[in-house]
Amino acid sequence: MSFFNKVAEQNKWKEKYLNLLDEQEQSEQAYKETEDLLCKIIIRLTIATTGLDPLLDPHLLSIRDQVKNGINSPALKDELAKFTHSVTQIRHTPPKNQPVEAELLFDFLLQQYRTEQHQNALKQLKNKAETVKFETANQLLIAILEIIEPDDDVSPTNIIVNQIDIDIVSRQLLLLLEGIEIPSIFDQQAQTAKQLLAASNRTATAFEAILDKSFKLLLKIKQHNQSEQQDIDKFLAHITEQLAALDVSLIGASTAAIESAENRSKLDQSVSEQMEALKLSSTNATKLEPLKGIINSRLANIAKEIQDHSQKEALQRKKTQQQLDDLANKIKNMEAESCDLKSKLKIANTQALRDTLTGLPNRHAYNECLETELARWKRYHSPLSLIVWDIDHFKNINDSYGHKAGDKVLQLIAKQLSEHSRTTDFISRFGGEEFTMLLPNTDSQSALILANQLRQTIEKTGFNASGTSVAITVSCGVTAFITDDTDETAFERADQALYQAKQQGRNRCCIF
Secondary structure (H helix, E strand, C coil): CCCHHHHHHHHHHHHHHHHHHHHHHHHHHHHHHHHHHHHHHHHHHHHCHHHHHCCCCCHHHHHHHHHCCCCCCCHHHHHHHHHHHHHHHHHHCCCCCCCCCCCHHHHHHHHHCHHHHHHHHHHHHHHHHHHHHCCCCHHHHHHHHHHCCCCCCCCCHHHHHHHHHHHHHHHHHHHHHHHHCCCCCHHHHHHHHHHHHHCCCCHHHHHHHHHHHHHHHHHHHHHHHHHHHHHHHHHHHHHHHHHHHHHHHHHHHHHHHHHHHHHHHHHHHHHHHHHHHHHHHHHCCCCCHCCCCHHEEEEEHHHHHHHHHHHHHHHHHHHHHHHCCCCCCCHHHHHHHHHHHHHHHHHHHHCCEEECCCCCCCCHHHHHHHHHHHHHHHHHHEEEEEEEECCHHHHHHHHHHHHHHHHHHHHHHHHHHHEEEECEEEEEEECCEEEEEEEEECCHHHHHHHHHHHHHHCCCHCCCCEEEEECCCCEEEEEECCCCCCCCHHHHHHHHHHHHHHHCCCCEEEEE
């Protein structure tokens, strides 16, 4: 009977051992689920930060591809080192200036300075500017002044203002202001600068003040962009630190899982050896008492090994659970930061595509919408029309009643166009006093009818400035996209139609 009691006790230990195996499998399953959650968070973070800088995009893509198939700590650690190196490069790489295009300036200088010495020197400098390219306008200006050799009592500013065509310089500055992306906080200053540059009959002294305001505005825009870049650098550095911390936690949890698996394998091997020894002893035994001693000894060893393993497993589970809790907290924090980042990116994207004064989509939003509509037009061959609007005598309103009155007129026009157009039409403030409308599934004649209806509605709209009733009218050019059209060719036709409307007396719509 004693022998059978020992067998029953052996089955009891075996059941405990199997229960431990079940607990271990559950722990590994929980770890696997946490690892999957971490992979999803990392993938979402890489998607959210893609596009912040071209230098980082390949590394973000590589990290995303790696974690899709699970965590590979050595490979992820290596990619993280490369990512950190790229972030460091971004921080210390100065922004590259665009080469200066100065063909118009050299044409003017060659007409003004006709001596053989000046002609040869200017032609050589022009050739250098076309081949080598000056990185900044300041470098080019210094080189030109060395050739012209101004008198000591005459400043470079006075030379430029007194000798160049003010209208040409104004147009070039206007093109520059129209071509760069201006942050929304500088919209009002940029609008004022554009209006001053577009004004006529300016004296040299007044033009110097306009130049000074324009250059100060460009400097503020540059400083603002640099500040935004620094904020992006700080965010990327923070993300790098977070990824590094997660990598350390993953390595710890992975090591714990490996050690646990090794200990379980050792226990399996030891129990199997003990059981084989018992079988061998039972087979070869000739007397009961020695066999009982051997069985008791083997069972005691098995019991001790299972107890030791159970204690180690308990400690390992506690350690692993702590690591998983830390990891879960870090993931939770990163999820919160990710949601906050997405909200900020959404707000920033909305602001970047929205004109702050009128609330309409801006020129960048128009370009995005036009790209989509052009693709749809080319694929389905459905009609697509474009209207370009311009406020009549807008400069006179600014000059007579002030820029605040001009801003109110812009807001009023934007409101009327929005409220009295169709939901399918895309309206944007293109720049200054110009507005654009994209009309899907609309031919040119239908677009002209709609344009005249809107024009008449705006004409009937009342506006008071300083207690005086001010008449507001608009002119527009209409065109429809035709075969082989591009965004530029269609806009040129609409602009020509707008010019015809202005030439024919304003407050009218023309079609081209």
